[in-house]
Amino acid sequence: MTKFNRMRLCAICLWCFVIWTCGVTVTEAQQSAAEPTILKIGTMDLPPYGWEDSQHEKHGIIYELNQEIGIRSGLPFENKILPHNRMYQMLKHGKIDLISSQAHQAALDAGDKLSIQFKINVIVVAKKGSGIEKIEDFKGKKLIYHHSASYPKLDRLPPKEINRVSSYQQSLKMLYSRPYDGAVFSEPAYYYWMQEARFTPADFGKVILIECNKKQWIFVRKDLPQKIRIILKRIVEDIYKENLYEELLKQYGKKINCMSVLRKK
Numbered sequence: 001m002t003k004f005n006r007m008r009l010c011a012i013c014l015w016c017f018v019i020w021t022c023g024v025t026v027t028e029a030q031q032s033a034a035e036p037t038i039l040k041i042g043t044m045d046l047p048p049y050g051w052e053d054s055q056h057e058k059h060g061i062i063y064e065l066n067q068e069i070g071i072r073s074g075l076p077f078e079n080k081i082l083p084h085n086r087m088y089q090m091l092k093h094g095k096i097d098l099i100s101s102q103a104h105q106a107a108l109d110a111g112d113k114l115s116i117q118f119k120i121n122v123i124v125v126a127k128k129g130s131g132i133e134k135i136e137d138f139k140g141k142k143l144i145y146h147h148s149a150s151y152p153k154l155d156r157l158p159p160k161e162i163n164r165v166s167s168y169q170q171s172l173k174m175l176y177s178r179p180y181d182g183a184v185f186s187e188p189a190y191y192y193w194m195q196e197a198r199f200t201p202a203d204f205g206k207v208i209l210i211e212c213n214k215k216q217w218i219f220v221r222k223d224l225p226q227k228i229r230i231i232l233k234r235i236v237e238d239i240y241k242e243n244l245y246e247e248l249l250k251q252y253g254k255k256i257n258c259m260s261v262l263r264k265k
Contacts, residue, residue: 035225039077040096041066042087046167048192048252049100052081061188061248062100062216065117068244069098069218072235084148094221098232101219104148111219114229115236118245119213121187124154126205130181133206141181144171151184153210169193176203184210192252 043050043063050060058081070077082090085106090096092110100117101107124143126132132141139157147164163180165171168189175183176199190207194200201207218236220229 035228036075036097039070039073039075039098041070041077041079042082042090042096042099043079044087044100045081045083046189047169048188050081061245061252062117064248065239065244066098066100068239069232069235072238073231091219091221094223097221097224097228099219100216102214102216106148107217107219111221112224114218114220115233116240117216117218117236118240120216121209122151122184122211122214123187123190124151124182124184124208124210125175125190126182126208127175127180128203128205130205132181132208135208135210138182142179144174144180144183146171146184149184151210154184169196172197172199188249188252 043058043060043066045051048060049062050058051063052058058079060081063079063081066079070079080096082096087096087099088101088106088110091099098114099107099111103113124135124138126137130141132138135153136157138154138159140160142161142163143154143159145151145162145164146168147166149164163174165174168185171183171185172190172193174180182205194204218232220232
């Protein structure tokens with residue numbers, strides 16, 4: 001073999017080594033890019049589930065549950081309070097790793113279901129003096145919904161009019177002061193805002209259960225590595241079994257016994 005051929009062979013070998021090394025480096029970089037060095041959690045900005053007060057302190061049932069996930073993960077983490085739409089968009093584009101949401105289409109489009117975080121009751125509260133006693137009495141009536149929500153038992157009546165609002169606080173005030181026949185709430189939101197606004201149950205009409213034990217899910221970004229999913233899923237399942245949600249309900253608002261409400265219907 002001539003000196004020239006040996007040099008050419010060495011050059012080819014060196015070039016192959018560089019290509020192989022770069023390929024491994026790129027692959028490792030792609031894998032590590034999907035794995036969070038900081039677990040980024042999004043919590044919806046919706047009292048009593050999540051909000052930030054004037055002193056920039058964060059509160060809420062879901063905020064505290066999500067904090068517990070972050071703590072138990074063993075990873076550095078951040079838990080941001082975010083508007084609904086931004087939260088879904090950030091999960092969809094991989095800017096956050098984890099959110100809590102019901103299985104709305106926006107959540108299903110944005111991420112993957114991981115595990116049930118808790119189950120929640122949904123109620124419709126009648127206006128005081130309306131004479132409404134059961135779901136069927138809302139046929140042809142004017143109702144207030146939280147934005148983007150749907151409630152099959154009411155939708156198929158159907159109501160005469162549905163006004164959609166951005167907060168449960170607004171729902172309660174409108175039900176009390178404006179000519180609406182009923183408003184739909186998650187159970188903690190109704191009792192929380194009733195206490196905050198210094199109302200009592202006597203200021204409103206019948207409370208009717210329309211969905212019992214509706215599932216609230218943890219969603220994760222679609223490219224979250226499987227090993228991180230397994231760790232987070234186990235944590236969420238443990239928290240669920242420990243009934244931490246039930247304890248937080250006592251802190252943030254009155255709890256309804258689902259079966260007792262069903263018996264009264």
